[in-house]
Amino acid sequence: MQEVFTLSNKKRGLEKERELKQIFAGKGYAVSRARGSFGYFDLMCMDQKEILLIQIKRVKGKYYSFKKEIEEIQNFKNHPPNTKKMIYIWLDRMEGRKAGWIKKKIK
16 A cells, blocks of 8 residues: 655645745745744845745645735834735645745735
8 A cells, every 4th residue: 555645734834935945045035934823924034125025825625715815914113114015825736726925915
């Protein structure tokens, strides 16, 4: 009998947080990850020009909505003027859909 290994949702999300952290570090940003975060943002990325506050989500199903999270991020006002608030959504591959990142800037 073959063993099937599946990642928990928490581990699946953590995998993408680490991946995105490496992507921004490779672009020259200083990156801090909020370990075990249940707050507004998972990553804080800074360079000489801007600060990026990023919420990361990973979707394996066909439908998704992050309306509540987006509203919370929109209402977060305690940040410097050169800050961009963003949500990055990783869509897992499924029939009829390629895997990849969707990014949205939130005002």
